[in-house]
Amino acid sequence: MSVPETGLRTRPDLVGSFGMAASTHWVPTAVAQSVLERGGNAVDAVVAAGFVMHVVEPHLNGPGGDLVALLAPAGGDVRVVAGQGPAPRRATIEHYRSLGLDSVPGSGALAAAVPGAVEAWLWMLRTHGTWDVADVLEYAVHYAEVGQPLAPQASAVIETMAAHFTGHWPTSADQWLAGGRVPAPGELVAIPAYAATLRRLLAAAGSGDRVSRIEAVGREWRSGFVARALERAAAQVHRHSDGHDYAGVLDAADLAAFEVRAEAPLTLDFRGVTVCKAPFWSQGPVLLQALAILDTFDGPDLDPGTERGAHTILEALKLAMADRDAYYGEAHDAADLQQLLSPEYAKSRAALITDEASAQWRPGVLGKPVPHTPPLRIAEPAVPAIGTGEPTVRATGETRGDTVHLDVVDRWGNLVSATPSGGWLQSNPTIPELGFCLGTRLQMTWLDPRSPSALMPGRRPRTTLSPTMLQRGGQTGTALGSPGGDQQDQWQLLYLLRTIVGGLTPQEAIDAPMFHTTAATQSFWPREWTPRGAVAEQRLGTEVIAGLRRRGHEVTVTGPWSLGRLSTVARDPRTGLVSAAANPRGMQGYAAGR
Template sequence: MQFTTRPEILGTFGVATSTHWIASTVGMSILEKGGTAIDAGAAMGFVLQVVEPHLCGPLGDMPALVQIAGEDAPRVVCGQGTAPAGATIEHYKAEGLDMIPGSGLLATVIPGAFGAWMLMLRDHGRLPLRDILEPAIHYARHGHPTLARVSATIEGLADFFRDEWPTSYETWLPGGSAPAPESLFCNPALADTYDRILTEAEAATGREAQIEAARRAFYEGFVAEAIDDWIKEACVMDAAGGRRKGVLTGQDMAGWQATYEDPLSVDYGDWTVWKAGMWTQGPTFLQSLRILDGSGVDQMDLNGADFVHTVAETMKLAFADREAYYGDPTHTDIPTETLLSKAYGADRQKLIGPKASFEQRPGQIDGFDLWTQEAIKRAGKDVVAGPGAGAGEPTMAHLSEKRGDTVHIDVIDRWGNMISATPSGGWLQSSPVVPGLGMPLNSRAQMFWLTEGLPTSLAPGRRPRTTLSPSMAGRDGKASLAFGTPGGDQQDQWQLILFLRLVHGGMNLQAGIDAPLFNTSHFQASFYPRATQPGHLMVEPAFGDAVIADLRARGHDLQVAEPWTVGRLTAASRDPDGLLRAAATPRLMQAYAVGR
């Protein structure tokens, strides 16, 4: 018997798991109404915008993996918006910037999450749009219990909002004070926005026509018009400490649509793992599996020092390649085939030694010397954050009181449809609330560099290289496991650890999630101010004193986290006989899995 903090959820009708208990139960209610996993995932996604506004918002972004029953392999849904037409390196440098701020109007790209949800609902949902949006409207209109972390985040930004972002002050501090933990918090402007979208949608006849009308209201109608009108005049403080105007326009929004893509994948033993493309950090997971193949990791104690050291050193190598090579493949020729090849992984494995590495070591691939040199140079620079608020992504609990980061959703329905989605962006810390909409813009453009010639160079129409990274895996070439986590640069680290424990340790989902976690910040951070911490390794104290001492002896710059603070994993799976399983992390006391 595997002892866990809570039971692994088992059933045959459906399972839903996410980073907030309200979203998970809303997802289950949608399944009970006859909705698909995609219907449930969408309803959960909209609710998470309301109950975790410090982690995601309606004007954010989202990649997802969907496995449709009867289809051979998952598909990627790209809800990552692109840089606006006015987002040029020349313009940003003329604004006095050498790095894109972590907040403010120049940090935004076209919001993609709404379009992605509409695309999936149109093609793979069953229920009317009203059923999907009404739970979010209810909690925005009538209130939801304020998380302590939301309260602390708003309280910490109260003075800044009052002085610099008055629309945010009005929204998040109604009456002039932050909502107390567990008090009911309402966002009536957001409820009004979604109500109006529904009203305009329901003027059309038929489910698909209504979904398309909702998409148009968002990207071509009153939502885009409100954003366009405001940005023309707004000049707001950003994380770099300056007041600057934005470049996003309604025309940018009208010209963008969410799309489907084929995933990238690698085989690992009798498993296949699928991830989104090189515009995400997801391929670091795949590269790590290639590096670990034949390393002996399958024979290691999965809570031992050998395992932690080997996996951490592997991740350093994979993420060094992320910094050198990853970017939007529709704009740049990226050596994807080489990076994911067995031969390249075997060569990289040879670099793992008995001691912790403090070097940034992207692989050397012919024809890409400039990229590797630039990645090493950037990682060696000292970085200093500007004086403004909103530096980068909300941080984990052990780093500040602004806890948490991003959200995650996994759902499987009775028919075998599956979704793994990681919505993010549009946090309350990212940008001022757009007047009349109740929602702030995203800050994903901070992933770009203001240097020409790189796969991550800022350019109009280019996708930023996102950290958002849902996962699917399965045997015999068919997906049976959906999993993921918030966590910025840590997402694929924690997911890799969970996967290895499921594959090599025979753990059930909950036991794999409950086991102690670790991560490294050795490589270049994705979020402003883009710092590196060479040799860094964070571990949970549950590894034990002997393992921690061993890791220190191997030279790791070790940081021992507070207990139960690393990772926010959720997962769901489907056995060949139809038995469904789901689990969610006990860390931070928010995530829950439900099912029957």
């Protein structure tokens, strides 16, 4: 496989025999490894690191957000942990339309689904962990109280949002603009209110056994002081991303009714590897569909480092993403959507790929259900992103989110791949007594009852959160994922092609140049679409980029190290050796282990 700068590795491929962790920030990676060193398993480690993520990357995730994880206990089956909360019971299309809205805003409490991340972390700890909840949360309490040097990207986001905070979200200004100024990159920033929240939750744990203590913390979260504070915050009228002021609809009863689900994954066999993803309430099947389409090709068509390969991959992704927008969501019976993964359907889709870039939105035709056409709003001129792979933030308060990712494997063979997101510091006003804010996942729903991802009380929005696990010979051995919204499965596709087909090592595949299509209805408000759009790192090469343009792709070239934030861990079941690799872009992601 010809990849520009073939063989380039910014870091070594880590290999050991004890345990490995990899994430989008070095502190959670170090925390996870610390837990492993102290005798915890992979679940204990990922949960401890997950809560720390709330503190060290608050512009990318928070306690008020969401979580999708894949969990594979040693010798057990892969399960999807669905920490994606549903729409509140008062979140109806009729109510939003009555406010004059034609779409769910991108920020503000009207966009808040029921928070699911904390409940999912606690569910994993209770069912598959070994540690007490106090030991797991002590890391997050420490960083929230002592502080952590602020990442440059977080400082930039706060700077962009400063006027919005001051003018419309004063509680956010109180937390993030101490002394009326933007904290500088590297400045020590603590979140004492969040530390106090964690301590109050632990105080509710009582003195029972490990499981009962975790359950008590969960009850206090969904039925105690946290739920009451979230309800009060949502009821306050405040500025949303469309420039108008509304109150939200979330209340304490919504939190009390939420339960984390553990589900079977969808799978697809590709070149001897079984790829596991979350079902059709997520965008995860996009990766499976793209692999199924590309499995009908070979040779140069599967090489991301060539013009022909990049073109074929982009066109396959456009077809898979069109199916996502037409069919994915909880409105349809999952059994009816299984045909999207069939070899026959994949062949029919592959036949649509020509030598020219398509400018059409082309979902496939199923016997049942019929495709739904979302609004195809042509994108406005690109708004520069802040930082590397971070959310795009406009001064109006509009945010197009990104997230974080963690992978952990232990010496016993437990594997976890988790993608938490939402509840960013810029998504909603800070709740002062809690130290965090609500999320905005409902922006991925439509105010059209005909849509399979329409807003409906109790229905999960079609989330972009999309971790992955790989199996060989029936044994689960690899966990991976990436932040990136609509790009998560696109960047993971390049990784899989480069490792499974091209034979690159994990670190080489992560370091290789990335690209993606924007010819899909974007999941984040204002839900735009660029018919021939593609984005590529400069390192893809002038010849490849020029060739894509000749074929009709409208390629936006970004910095040489600007796309993709993948990480991965693995365990070879034959030898017991563990390995890990992480993204160097932005100088924050790291893998560690031994």
